[in-house]
Amino acid sequence: MNAFASPAGGSVLVIGGGLVGASLAIALDAAGVAATLVEAAAPRTDAQPSYDERNLALARATVNGLEAIGVWRHAAACATPIRHIRVSRADEFGSARIDAEKHGVDALGWTLPA
Known part of the structure; x- marks a missing residue:
């Protein structure tokens, strides 16, 4: 069924x-x-x-879901992989850096024109 x-x-x-x-x-x-x-x-x-020229930031799990339902193949050509992320706050000590290659994945997520 x-x-x-x-x-x-x-x-x-x-x-x-x-x-x-x-x-x-x-x-x-x-x-x-x-x-x-x-x-x-x-x-x-x-x-x-x-x-309005905004972009969507899609997490890897979201892209996995879009792949599962056959949607990602229609959007992938317009997507840009996110390979590095740096999180910080102005005037604060410290930051976090995440690198896709270091974690053994091709991308941490993707951006896509809205």
Whole structure:
């Protein structure tokens, strides 16, 4: 039995093509569920009503989840790996540094245009 089975053999309407809406539509499609995605603007970054040049920082666990539902392959080409992180506070002593290579991973996470 398919965990994503649509009600009474119908289809699913997903409103909003942001990261969550688009991911859901892709996951439903991969699971064999008919899904229609409705977005207010054409799929051009500069035409999105909420476009403000922000980026998303995705943790490795988030990317693992997106890979599991077949979404990451659509976003990976636009993603930039996070290989080094330095955490500090102005006017405070000390900082923490995390390096992906030192921990045996290709990236600690990724950034992606919103």
